[in-house]
Amino acid sequence: MRDxxxxxxxxxxxxxxxxxxxxxxxxxxxxxxxxTGTKVVCEEGDCGxxxxxxxxxxxxxxxxxxxxxCIQFLYQLDCSHxxxxxxLKVDGQLNAIQESMVDCHGAQCGYCTxxxxxxxxxxxxxxxxxxxxxxxxxxxxxxxxxLTGNLCxxxxxxxIIKAGMEVAANEMVSLHKLYPSAxxxxxxxxxxxxPIYIEAEGRKFCNPIDVASAVEFKSKNPGTxxxxxxxxxxxxxxxxxxxxxxxxxxxNVEKMQELKVxxxxxxxxxxxxxxxxxxxxxxxxPELHRMLWxxxxxxxxxxxxxxxxxxxASPIADTPPCLFVTNAEIGLTGTKGTRFVNxxxxxxxYKQLDMTADExxxxxxxxxxKQDEVLKLYKVSKRKNLDISTFTAAMLMRKSGNKIExxxxxxxxxxxxxxxxxxxxxxxTGKEISEDTFRAAGEIARGEITPISDVRGSSDFRYQxxxxxxxxxxxxxxxxxxxxxx
Numbered sequence: 132m133r134d135x136x137x138x139x140x141x142x143x144x145x146x147x148x149x150x151x152x153x154x155x156x157x158x159x160x161x162x163x164x165x166x167t168g169t170k171v172v173c174e175e176g177d178c179g180x181x182x183x184x185x186x187x188x189x190x191x192x193x194x195x196x197x198x199x200x201c202i203q204f205l206y207q208l209d210c211s212h213x214x215x216x217x218x219l220k221v222d223g224q225l226n227a228i229q230e231s232m233v234d235c236h237g238a239q240c241g242y243c244t245x246x247x248x249x250x251x252x253x254x255x256x257x258x259x260x261x262x263x264x265x266x267x268x269x270x271x272x273x274x275x276x277x278l279t280g281n282l283c284x285x286x287x288x289x290x291i292i293k294a295g296m297e298v299a300a301n302e303m304v305s306l307h308k309l310y311p312s313a314x315x316x317x318x319x320x321x322x323x324x325x326p327i328y329i330e331a332e333g334r335k336f337c338n339p340i341d342v343a344s345a346v347e348f349k350s351k352n353p354g355t356x357x358x359x360x361x362x363x364x365x366x367x368x369x370x371x372x373x374x375x376x377x378x379x380x381x382x383n384v385e386k387m388q389e390l391k392v393x394x395x396x397x398x399x400x401x402x403x404x405x406x407x408x409x410x411x412x413x414x415x416x417p418e419l420h421r422m423l424w425x426x427x428x429x430x431x432x433x434x435x436x437x438x439x440x441x442x443x444a445s446p447i448a449d450t451p452p453c454l455f456v457t458n459a460e461i462g463l464t465g466t467k468g469t470r471f472v473n474x475x476x477x478x479x480x481y482k483q484l485d486m487t488a489d490e491x492x493x494x495x496x497x498x499x500x501k502q503d504e505v506l507k508l509y510k511v512s513k514r515k516n517l518d519i520s521t522f523t524a525a526m527l528m529r530k531s532g533n534k535i536e537x538x539x540x541x542x543x544x545x546x547x548x549x550x551x552x553x554x555x556x557x558x559x560t561g562k563e564i565s566e567d568t569f570r571a572a573g574e575i576a577r578g579e580i581t582p583i584s585d586v587r588g589s590s591d592f593r594y595q596x597x598x599x600x601x602x603x604x605x606x607x608x609x610x611x612x613x614x615x616x617x
Contacts, residue, residue: 132325132326132327132328133322133325133326133327133328134148134327134328134329135147135148135152135327135329136148136152136205136206136208136209136327136329137209137210137318137322138205138208138209138210138211138212138213139211139212139213139310139315140160140164140166140212140213140214140215140218141166141213141214141215141217141218141310142212142218142309142310144318147159147205148329148331149329149331150331150332151163151205152205152206152329152331152336153204153205153206153331153334153336153378154204154205155174155200155201155202155203155204155205155365155368155369156183156200156201156203156204156205156208156213157169157171157174157181157200157201157203158171159205160183160200160213160215166215166217168215168216168217168245169181169183169200169215169216169245170242170243170245170246171201172242172243173201174201174202174366174369174370175201175202175366175369175370176199176201176202176280176362176365176366176428176430176431177280177282177517178243178246178281178282179199179243179246179247179250179278179280179281179282179428179430180242180243180245180246180281180282181199181200181201181246182197182198182199182200182245182246182247182249182250182280182281182430183197183198183200183213183214183215183216183249184196184197184198184213184214184249184252184253184259184306185197185198185203185208185211185212185213185214186211186212186213186214186258186306186312186315187210187211187212187319188210188316188319188320188323189260191316192307192312192316193212193258193306193307193310193312193315193316193319194258194259194260195212195214195253195256195258195259195260195306196253196259196260196406196429196433197249197250197252197253197259197280197429197430197433198430198433198434199280199430199431199434200213201365201369202361202362202365202366202369202434203361203365203434204358204361204365204368206329206336206338206358206378206380207358207359207361207380207382208382209322209323209327209338209380209382209383210318210319210322210323210382210383211319212310212312212315214249214306214310215245215249216245216248216249218309218310219248219249219252219309221304221309226302226303226304227255227298227299227300227302227303228248228251228252228255228294228295228298228303229248230299231294231295231297231298231299232244232247232248232291232294234294234297235290235291235293235294235297236290237287237290237291237293237294239283239285239287240284240285242284243281243282243283243284243285246281247278247281247283247291250277250278250280250281250429250430251274251277251278251294251295251298252306253277253429254269254273254274254277254295254298255269255298255300255303256303256305256306257305257307258305258306258307259306269295269296269298269300270296271292271296274292274295274296275292277295277429278291278292278295279428279429279516279517280427280428280429280430280431280517281428323340323383324340325340326338326339326340326344326383327383333376334374334375334376334377334378335352335376335377335378336377336378336379336380337352337355337377337378337379337380338379338380338381338382338383339379339381339383339384340383340384340385341384341386342384342386342387342464342491342493345379345381345384345491346464346465346466346489346490346491347466348379349379349488349489349490349491350465350466350488350489352377353488354375354376354377354488355375355377355378355379356375356377356378356379357378357379357380357381357442357491358378358379358380359380359381359382359401359402359435359436359438359439360404360431360434360435360436360439361434362427362431362434362435362439363439363443363445381401381402381491382402384402386400387400387401387402387403387493388400388402388403389403390403390407390408390411392415392499395498395499395501396496396497396498396499397411397412397415397416397496397497397498397499398494398495398496399437399438399494399495399496399497400493400494401436401438401491401492401493401494402436402438403436403437403438404432404433404434404435404436405423405426405427405431405432405433405435405436405437405440405450406429406432406433408423408437409423409424409426409432415499416497416499416500416506418453418506418507418508419453419506419508421508422449422450422453422508422510423450425510425515425516426449426450427516427517428516428517431517437450437495438492438493438495441454441461441474441477441492441495442484442492444478444481444482444483444484444548445482446481446543446544446545446546446547446548446549447519447520447521447522447523447543447544447587448520448523448543448549449510449520449523449543451474451541451543451549452508452523452524452525452541452542452543452549453497453506453508453525454474454495454497455474455475455525455539455541455549455551456506456525456526456527456539456540456541456551457497457498457500457506457527458473458474458475458498458539459473459474459495459496459497459498460472460473460474460495460496461473461474461477461492461494461495461496462492462493462494462495462496463486463487463490463491463492463493464490464491464493465487465489465490465491466489469493469494471496472485475551478548478549480547480548481547481548500527501529503529503530503531504527504528504529505526505527505528505529505530505608506525506526506527507525507526507604507607507608508523508524508525509522509523509524509525509600509603509604510522510523511523511544511596511600512587513587519587520543520544520587521544521587521588521592521593521596522542522543522544522545522588522593522596522597522600523542523543523544523549524540524541524542524543524600525539525540525541526538526539526540526541526601526604527539528604528608530564533563533564534561534562534563534564535559535560535561535562535563535564535568536560536561537556537560538556538559538560539551539556540552540555540556540576540601542576542580542597542600544582544587544588544593545580545581545582545593545597546580546581546582550579550580552575552576552579552580553579554575554578554579555572555575555576555579555601558571558572558575559572564605564608565605566602566605566606568605569601569602569604569605570598570601570602572601573597573598573599573601573602574598576597576598576601577594577597577598580593580594580597582594582597
């Protein structure tokens with residue numbers, strides 16, 4: 132066991148121990164390493180000014196992703212290579228993206244500029260993994276997609292997008308060439324086989340190398356917080372002074388990365404990121420793919436996991452409604468082995484899960500909707516991309532001719548937990564698929580929810596959404612049916 136973290140910053144090895152291991156990466160870069168190109172603004176992963184590229188071992192090379200350094204703490208980054216905006220220069224000169232930003236006047240106040248530049252790197256650099264929406268010629272839309280997680284306070288998006296489109300791609304030097312990875316690969320392979328334990332100032336951190344060790348640590352340290360992507364926990368640390376006394380990362384546990392289909396069921400292990408899931412289900416479950424596309428920015432999805440979204444137990448979480456209506460099963464692994472709980476039975480109250488103190492979410496099993504089933508997922512928020520939901524909904528309908536053979540409905544943002552609507556489901560079952568049917572169902576749905584008023588919407592607004600979303604489901608179904616007949 133070692134008492135320190137090992138990672139690289141712009142090609143140089145770092146070893147961190149003690150209280151520094153509990154620092155946000157953005158603070159470490161600015162105040163310890165004086166890499167002040169990385170700006171800190173929102174400290175909640177919303178604006179992208181602090182974007183860096185984080186590389187991890189994939190096969191025999193290091194593969195990079197853009198992430199928000201403000202909500203990546205050092206204890207998450209063992210065996211990784213962090214590249215900041217300073218690290219993108221080539222032979223001491225601006226790289227092709229930086230030159231394009233200068234030529235197109237893409238920098239106004241300059242505060243957000245480093246984040247934009249780093250995020251753009253993922254478009255042009257084959258060292259970066261993730262969905263490549265730009266195949267061949269770089270279009271305006273693909274630049275916008277890559278920059279979803281970057282906000283400009285000066286409202287100068289036109290020049291930034293122009294800069295992204297006019298990069299001299301033939302002059303780009305990849306990160307693999309800038310930072311030959313042979314030595315890093317060797318270091319990561321060796322170090323990742325050793326568990327980590329760090330204790331400082333009354334706090335402890337564990338990074339095990341297998342599930343059994345993770346479960347053992349969690350059972351011996353009640354209240355242990357598992358930090359994987361950290362897209363929610365780390366926000367609370369920054370904004371609410373949350374300082375969990377016992378923290379565990381699963382970054383070096385290899386066997387929790389699997390993603391596969393077995394007998395019509397999608398198996399998603401605990402470390403699978405939302406980006407990986409989004410790519411995998413593109414043709415498998417297109418509706419889930421669409422929902423994940425608007426879930427959040429590349430920086431958020433490259434860090435966040437499906438398991439984390441479930442464990443966070445928010446009543447407005449975007450992925451759980453889908454898991455409710457598909458009857459997904461959640462694998463909980465503890466000292467007594469693994470048991471599976473139906474998603475509909477997992478939440479016992481606000482932020483309360485049917486989990487024992489030693490258990491962690493090791494796997495999610497999602498039955499893939501069949502051809503005679505219609506799955507629709509809805510997210511209502513003030514902003515389309517990268518925003519907290521006001522209301523969420525999922526519906527899975529099996530039809531027989533023009534009748535509803537069965538239907539499952541789940542709403543989020545209408546109670547302390549995500550709700551199934553059994554009365555509405557019972558009313559719709561066996562009925563004709565018509566506007567009148569779904570309008571009447573909407574009135575029943577109002578009686579099954581107890582929404583509150585908050586900064587994202589009033590209770591009256593949510594009551595109305597409960598009705599309207601059923602009508603939208605009907606019209607979406609009819610539109611797709613008509614389109615299929617053409």
